[in-house]
Amino acid sequence: MKLLVIGASKGIGLETVRYALGRGHEVRAFARSADRIAIDDAKLDKRTGDARNAAEVGPAVDGVDAVIVALGLPKTLPAMMQKTTLFSDTTRVLLSAMKAAGVQRLLAVTGFGAGESRTKMSTVEKLGFNALLARAYADKTAQEGLIRASGLDWTIVRPGILTSTAPSHAYDVNVEPETWHNGLISRGDVAHFLVHAAEDGSYLRDAPVLTR
Numbered sequence: 165m166k167l168l169v170i171g172a173s174k175g176i177g178l179e180t181v182r183y184a185l186g187r188g189h190e191v192r193a194f195a196r197s198a199d200r201i202a203i204d205d206a207k208l209d210k211r212t213g214d215a216r217n218a219a220e221v222g223p224a225v226d227g228v229d230a231v232i233v234a235l236g237l238p239k240t241l242p243a244m245m246q247k248t249t250l251f252s253d254t255t256r257v258l259l260s261a262m263k264a265a266g267v268q269r270l271l272a273v274t275g276f277g278a279g280e281s282r283t284k285m286s287t288v289e290k291l292g293f294n295a296l297l298a299r300a301y302a303d304k305t306a307q308e309g310l311i312r313a314s315g316l317d318w319t320i321v322r323p324g325i326l327t328s329t330a331p332s333h334a335y336d337v338n339v340e341p342e343t344w345h346n347g348l349i350s351r352g353d354v355a356h357f358l359v360h361a362a363e364d365g366s367y368l369r370d371a372p373v374l375t376r
Contacts, residue, residue: 165189165190165229165230165362165363166189166190166191166192166227166228166229167184167189167190167191167192167228167229167230167231167232167359167362168191168192168194168224168225168228168230168231168232169181169184169191169192169193169194169232169234170194170195170215170221170224170231170232170233170234170235170254170258171194171195171215171233171234171235171236172191172193172194172195172198172201172234173193173195173196173197173198173200173201174195174236175234175236175326175351176234176236176273176323176326176351176354176355176358177193177195177232177234177235177236178201179331179351179352179354179355180232180234180354180355180358180359181193181201181203181208182203182355183352183355183356183359184355184359185203185205185207185208187359187363188207189207189359190207190209191205191207191208191209192209192211192224192228193208193209193210193211194211194213194215194221194224195211195212195213196212196213196214197212198210198211198212198213199212211223211224215235215254215257215258216250216253216254216257217257218257218260218261221257221258221261222261222264222265224261225258225261225262225264225265225267226265227265228265228267229267229269229362230267230269230270230271230362231258231262231267231269231270231271232271232272232273232358232359232362233254233255233258233270233271233272233273234273234358235250235251235254235273237250237300246299247299247302247303248299248300248303249303249306250303251274251300251303251304251306251307252303252306252307252310254307255272255307255310255311256310258270259310259311259314259316262316263316268316268317269316269317269362269365270311270314270316270317270318270319271318271319271321271358271361271362272307272308272311272318272319272320272321273321273322273323273354273358274301274304274305274307274308274320274321274322274371275301275304275322275323275324276322276323276324276325276344276346276373276375277289277293277297277301277322278301278304278305278307278308278320278322279304279305279308279309279320279322279371280341281322281341281344281371281373282301282305284341284344284345284346284373285346286346289346308320308371312369317365317368317369318368318369319361319366319367319368319369319370319371319372320370320371321354321357321358321361321371321372321374322371322372322373322374323349323354323373323374323375324345324346324347324348324349324373324374324375325346325347325348325349326348326349326350326351326354327348327349327350327351328350328351329350329352330350330352331350331351331352331353331355331356332350332353332376333353333356334376335349335353335357335374335375335376336374336375336376337357337367337372337374338372338373338374338375339367339370339372343373344373345373345375346375347375347376348375348376349374349375349376350376353374353376354374357374
């Protein structure tokens with residue numbers, strides 16, 4: 165496959181690039197700092213750009229089989245606490261570009277606490293969530309709404325608490341709301357899920373919660 169990974173220079177995005185290349189896919193890695201991705205591979209196309217810029221996103225989408233969105237905010241207290249529209253703004257631009265290019269398959273990472281999964285948080289979890297992440301996740305919820313209304317073949321992926329531990333490739337994919345709960349999950353395991361779901365077209369129009 166030819167995969168576009170948006171947010172490819174760090175975290176889940178970078179792990180997705182690595183794993184997809186290891187699976188033999190062509191990868192178009194899109195990020196502000198894509199040129200600094202320390203991977204040399206003939207099947208890797210590094211595209212430096214702003215995911216909110218339609219003139220840069222359009223060419224990146226053209227000709228790919230699937231798009232994987234793994235955007236994140238800087239891991240700083242001010243970035244996490246301030247209001248953002250990064251996720252919804254990026255999604256609006258991307259959906260328009262995908263429709264123009266005829267690309268149907270979209271996988272987007274949000275997180276446990278976005279959309280209706282927030283109702284499954286415990287009282288203690290909600291206290292910390294409301295203090296630190298509520299503003300960012302309000303925009304992730306808006307992002308999910310845009311994706312659901314898009315008419316594309318989408319999968320929304322909601323990982324629990326992310327870790328940098330080695331991927332186990334053994335994790336829970338909780339689809340039904342009664343099974344949703346928070347927990348740890350490595351970034352590498354999220355990448356594993358994304359690439360395999362892109363390959364086999366599974367979890368169409370589902371929004372699973374991933375945990376160990």
